[in-house]
Amino acid sequence: MIIKKMGWNVLVVLSLLSVASSALAQTPEEKLASLKLTLPPVSKAIANYVPAVRTGNLLFLAGHLSRDVEGKVIAGKVGSTVDEAKAVEAAQRTALALIATLKAELGDLRRVKRIVRVGGFVNCTEEFTRQPVVINGCSDLLVAVFGDAGRHARAAIGTNALPLGAVVEIELIAEVSD
Helix, strand or coil: CHHHHHCHHHHHHHHHHHHHHHHHCCCHHHHHHHCCCCCCCCCCCCCCCCCEEEECCEEEEEEEECECCCCCECECCECCCECHHHHHHHHHHHHHHHHHHHHHHHCCHHHEEEEEEEEEEEEECCCCCCHHHHHHHHHHHHHHHHHHHHCCEEEEEEECCCHHHECEEEEEEEEECC
């Protein structure tokens, strides 16, 4: 056999490739489970808008606010009442809410072909300038769940206030399949 002639190094490489390919084959739902993450219930709109609009193969998600596991808005101002680490966690929670809306709209997260763009807003003091670090909480989670299809264009903007005093608000555009 060729493998015998090549030695144990080849077996190790083949094992690693097998593990890697099975990890690549995971669905987004399986990746969420392996990360021990649970999607929250989809939040209802707080004004006159809908959570998602589809046109062609693009699905536009309205801005989602940061909410804790009980659904309460995570409020505060980064650089004043909230530190950067807590703001990153708020962005991660918001990413889960966005994914929950994607699932509710599509039924199956495998229908997400690509996350196209993320727009992140950070409620912060005038002196705080690390908005990209905060919104990385969302971006990193999207890549962890969707792999390369989760890589996206992005804006990370600081603002003096957000609805209900939320720490972050994030919107998303996804390319989806039928």
